[in-house]
Amino acid sequence: MAGDKPDANVASLMAQAYGQAGLKQYPDAVKALEVFIDARKATPQLYGQLAILAAAAKQDRKSQLSEAKAVSLTPKKDRKNFKAQIDQMRKMGGMQGLLDKLPGELARAAQNSQVDE
Numbered sequence: 001m002a003g004d005k006p007d008a009n010v011a012s013l014m015a016q017a018y019g020q021a022g023l024k025q026y027p028d029a030v031k032a033l034e035v036f037i038d039a040r041k042a043t044p045q046l047y048g049q050l051a052i053l054a055a056a057a058k059q060d061r062k063s064q065l066s067e068a069k070a071v072s073l074t075p076k077k078d079r080k081n082f083k084a085q086i087d088q089m090r091k092m093g094g095m096q097g098l099l100d101k102l103p104g105e106l107a108r109a110a111q112n113s114q115v116d117e
Contacts, residue, residue: 008039019053026057044074048086055090063090 011032016022018029030053037046047070054063067086074082 006035006039008036011035011039015053020056024056026053027059029053030057030059030062042069042073044070044082046070047073048082048089051086052089 014032015029015036018025018032020029022029030050033046033050033053037050040046047066051063051066051070054060054066067083070086071079071083
């Protein structure tokens with residue numbers, strides 16, 4: 001049945017709405033992003049985003065596993081740098097944490113131009 005499978009595009013929008021730039025309901029953002037990832041080709045960026053959201057949702061094991069998957073999908077020569085980027089984003093609270101550190105006018109401009117975390 002066509003209606004039984006979750007819509008990946010809706011899941012992507014839900015992940016954004018529940019995520020760091022939206023409602024900050026991280027457990028719901030994690031669930032939505034997992035649906036989106038299941039429907040797409042695995043990429044380091046998607047699993048890195050999942051690791052950051054899972055950490056914000058206090059889902060430590062899922063965050064660790066997602067980070068490990070992200071790093072394993074990254075080309076060997078870039079793995080150390082990619083892992084450091086994930087760790088730094090996690091410490092800063094993801095993209096929204098980074099935007100929150102910018103001066104008011106610059107943060108608003110960045111927020112308005114932000115398409116996808």
